[in-house]
Amino acid sequence: MTRHSPMLSVVVPVYNTAPYLRQCVDSLVAQSFRDLEIIVVDDGSTDGSARIVAEYARANDSIVVIRKPNGGLADARNHGIAVAQGEYVGFVDSDDRVSPEMFQHMCECARATDADVVVCRMVGFDAESDAERPSPEGPIAGFGLSLKENPSLLVGSSPSVCNKIFRKSLFTEHRLFFPVGLAFEDLATTYSLLAHANRIEMAEKSVYFYRRARGGSIMGSFGCYGDLTRALEMMYERFTSDDLFETFRDPIMEVAFAHLILGRYADFLPYAPWAAKSAYVDRVFEHLDRHFPGWKHSAIVRRACTSRWQRGISTHRLLLKLYSALPARLAIALSQRLGMFWRIPDVSPGA
Numbered sequence: 001m002t003r004h005s006p007m008l009s010v011v012v013p014v015y016n017t018a019p020y021l022r023q024c025v026d027s028l029v030a031q032s033f034r035d036l037e038i039i040v041v042d043d044g045s046t047d048g049s050a051r052i053v054a055e056y057a058r059a060n061d062s063i064v065v066i067r068k069p070n071g072g073l074a075d076a077r078n079h080g081i082a083v084a085q086g087e088y089v090g091f092v093d094s095d096d097r098v099s100p101e102m103f104q105h106m107c108e109c110a111r112a113t114d115a116d117v118v119v120c121r122m123v124g125f126d127a128e129s130d131a132e133r134p135s136p137e138g139p140i141a142g143f144g145l146s147l148k149e150n151p152s153l154l155v156g157s158s159p160s161v162c163n164k165i166f167r168k169s170l171f172t173e174h175r176l177f178f179p180v181g182l183a184f185e186d187l188a189t190t191y192s193l194l195a196h197a198n199r200i201e202m203a204e205k206s207v208y209f210y211r212r213a214r215g216g217s218i219m220g221s222f223g224c225y226g227d228l229t230r231a232l233e234m235m236y237e238r239f240t241s242d243d244l245f246e247t248f249r250d251p252i253m254e255v256a257f258a259h260l261i262l263g264r265y266a267d268f269l270p271y272a273p274w275a276a277k278s279a280y281v282d283r284v285f286e287h288l289d290r291h292f293p294g295w296k297h298s299a300i301v302r303r304a305c306t307s308r309w310q311r312g313i314s315t316h317r318l319l320l321k322l323y324s325a326l327p328a329r330l331a332i333a334l335s336q337r338l339g340m341f342w343r344i345p346d347v348s349p350g351a
Contacts, residue, residue, distance in 0.1 A: 006035045008036040008165060009086030010092055011084065011089060012028070012094050015073075017047075018045075021052050025038070025053075033101075040094075043069075043073075043076040081171055090103065090106070092162060095211045096208065098207070099209070101205070105120070106120055109203040110201070115201040117200045118164065119143065119203070120164070122208045144200075154248060155254045166193055174196050183225075185231065229283055262310075277324040278324070310340040
């Protein structure tokens with residue numbers, strides 16, 4: 001039997017998230033936008049998630065269930081894309097939730113502008129206190145253009161796929177996929193999708209709520225940060241194969257600097273074991289020196305850093321290691337005092 005082709009397919013990878021799964025699926029079946037299918041990919045769960053998913057599928061015709069052996073988040077997303085019938089595809093992690101109007105706003109924006117990509121804002125929430133903290137995304141004034149028209153969007157857009165919907169043809173026509181077995185799979189993939197988009201829009205009102213610091217989540221392990229340089233290498237390879245690397249060299253360098261160094265002052269550098277941090281700093285400096293010679297003294301780094309202290313520590317291997325050796329509370333306090341936490345830059349054209 002041929003399924004109706006909806007405007008939107010929402011892919012939900014599931015692996016052992018039974019305590020959070022009902023809240024996630026409830027937020028999807030409550031969507032005001034009805035022209036969608038919900039593709040739940042059970043990635044070999046062993047905790048009862050499969051039973052919960054089956055219960056929802058029996059009660060809701062819009063839910064499609066795929067069961068497969070465990071292959072990781074990227075593999076589950078790739079399976080979902082392969083069966084998606086929608087013109088657009090979005091992604092929701094199974095421990096998160098979305099507002100009831102999220103996809104209504106995003107799909108209306110896509111229809112009105114014919115954009116290949118529509119972005120919404122994200123809000124992190126703490127599961128115990130339910131306290132919320134908005135995540136940065138570039139100001140709306142910079143959207144409504146392609147990446148070639150406004151390269152700043154490469155830096156001003158987060159790599160997460162969960163606050164975006166993509167025209168499915170971006171994946172199929174450009175043979176893009178999430179790298180299996182690699183953490184930071186979004187970083188390796190999202191920017192290539194944006195590079196091929198005819199137009200990137202923002203639906204200002206829509207909101208995605210993501211669960212912060214869940215025990216057992218992939219970002220809860222310091223070992224995954226070793227994949228950052230690998231994810232960036234894959235990103236470079238994709239841009240190079242599409243003859244786009246030189247076109248976007250400057251924003252690509254800023255993305256690399258931001259994710260490898262500036263973005264790590266809030267998580268990895270204060271808290272990881274010293275041996276892991278020391279090896280990480282060595283690997284990062286070797287990576288940046290190899291791909292972007294002269295990066296330490298570039299105008300891009302001067303613009304990306306909010307203070308001379310931040311720039312000095314971030315571009316000096318020994319100083320960054322000394323910072324990393326500080327106790328976590330002192331490192332965080334110093335970062336706050338010196339303005340060392342990365343902020344999403346202005347993405348207005350010409351900024």
